[in-house]
Amino acid sequence: MLPSTLVGCSTKGYLGLAETRSWAERVASGLAARGGGDGVYACVPHPLVTVLSEGLAGTGADVGVQDVSPHPKGPYTGEVSAELLAELGVRYVMVGHPERVRHVGETPELFGRKVRAAVGHGLVPILVVGEPERSAEPEPVLRAQLDAAFGGLPDDAEVVVAYEPTWAIGAAEPAPADHVLRTVGVLRTLVDERVARSRVLYGGSAGPGTFAAIARAGAGGDLRDVPDGVFLGRGGLDPDAFLATVAEVRAAVGAVV
Numbered sequence: 001m002l003p004s005t006l007v008g009c010s011t012k013g014y015l016g017l018a019e020t021r022s023w024a025e026r027v028a029s030g031l032a033a034r035g036g037g038d039g040v041y042a043c044v045p046h047p048l049v050t051v052l053s054e055g056l057a058g059t060g061a062d063v064g065v066q067d068v069s070p071h072p073k074g075p076y077t078g079e080v081s082a083e084l085l086a087e088l089g090v091r092y093v094m095v096g097h098p099e100r101v102r103h104v105g106e107t108p109e110l111f112g113r114k115v116r117a118a119v120g121h122g123l124v125p126i127l128v129v130g131e132p133e134r135s136a137e138p139e140p141v142l143r144a145q146l147d148a149a150f151g152g153l154p155d156d157a158e159v160v161v162a163y164e165p166t167w168a169i170g171a172a173e174p175a176p177a178d179h180v181l182r183t184v185g186v187l188r189t190l191v192d193e194r195v196a197r198s199r200v201l202y203g204g205s206a207g208p209g210t211f212a213a214i215a216r217a218g219a220g221g222d223l224r225d226v227p228d229g230v231f232l233g234r235g236g237l238d239p240d241a242f243l244a245t246v247a248e249v250r251a252a253v254g255a256v257v
C-alpha cells in the first residue's frame with residue numbers, strides 16, 4: 001500500500017559515490033530522530049542503488065531510481081530491467097521526466113512501456129507530468145500524458161504521479177501555489193479515472209517552505225487540490241533541507257486531516 005504522504009529527492013546526476021553515501025547516512029540518522037522514514041524515498045542513478053539502500057537500511061525509507069528499461073531480462077545490452085531493480089530492493093522508478101525527453105529523446109509511447117514493465121515487476125512508477133510552457137493549458141497536456149503512460153495497466157496497479165511543470169524545473173522558484181492547487185485538482189481527477197491506487201506530488205524547484213505554502217494556500221478549500229507531498233531535486237541535495245521538508249510535509253498534513 002502506498003504511504004499517505006511522500007517526500008522524495010531525485011539526486012539526478014549531482015551526487016557521486018561518496019556524496020550519496022554521506023547523504024544517505026545523514027538522512028538516515030535524521031529520520032531516526034524524526035519518527036522514521038515511512039513515505040520517504042530517494043531516486044539515484046542505477047550504480048548507486050546499493051550504497052543508498054545500505055545507507056537507508058532500517059529507516060523504513062525507500063530506494064528509487066531515475067530510469068527503468070522497457071525490456072525484460074535478456075539480450076538488451078546496457079539496459080537495467082525492472083526485474084533486476086526489484087531484485088535489488090528498489091521500490092520506485094521514475095518515468096517521463098522532461099530531462100529524459102530533452103536529453104535522450106524519450107517518447108510518450110516509451111513511457112507507457114516503461115510504466116507497464118515497472119508495474120509488471122511490482123515496482124511503483126513515479127510518472128512525471130506537466131505542461132511544457134507556462135502559457136500552456138495544463139488539462140489537455142496532462143490528459144494526453146496519462147493516456148500514453150497508463151494504458152493497459154492492471155486494476156491493482158499502484159502509481160505515483162509527480163506534477164512537475166517543465167517551466168518550473170531547474171528554475172529560480174517553484175510554480176505559484178495557486179497554480180499547483182488548481183492543477184493538482186484537475187490532475188487527481190484524471191488520474192482517478194485511469195488508476196485506483198495513486199498519490200500525486202508536486203515537483204519543480206521545490207524545497208523547504210514549498211509544501212507549507214501550497215498547504216496554506218489550499219487551507220479551507222478542497223483537500224484534493226493539495227498534493228500528497230513533494231518531489232525535490234536540487235532542494236533535497238542538502239540532507240538538512242531534505243529532512244526539514246519531510247518534517248514540514250508531515251506537520252502540514254497532520255494539521256489539515
Ligand SMILES: O=C[C@H](O)COP(=O)(O)O
Pocket residue numbers: 010164168169170171203204205206231232233234235
Ligand atoms: O525530479 C525532480 C525535479 O525535476 C525537480 O528538480 P529541481 O528541484 O532541481 O527543479
